[in-house]
Amino acid sequence: MTMNQPQRVQMPDLIYAAQLAKRHSSQKHSGYVSVDYTLKKYVRKPRGSAPGLAVYTHEKTLHLEE
Secondary structure, rough: OOEHHHHOOHHHHHHHHHHHHHHHHOOOOEEEEEEEEEEHEEEOOOOOOOOOOOEEEEOEEEEEOO
């Protein structure tokens, strides 16, 4: 990944991060899990929302199988 082009994250790095997210999720025992990812600039907290809640746009999805 270069500093000026965050969209150039290599696919093996995305897959590793998705597997790590799966491992720490409530779906860790599921055989099939979908993990969304997006750039940081597309993640925001809605005004007045509960702590820990965020919304995102421009996402892509990785589908992991056991």
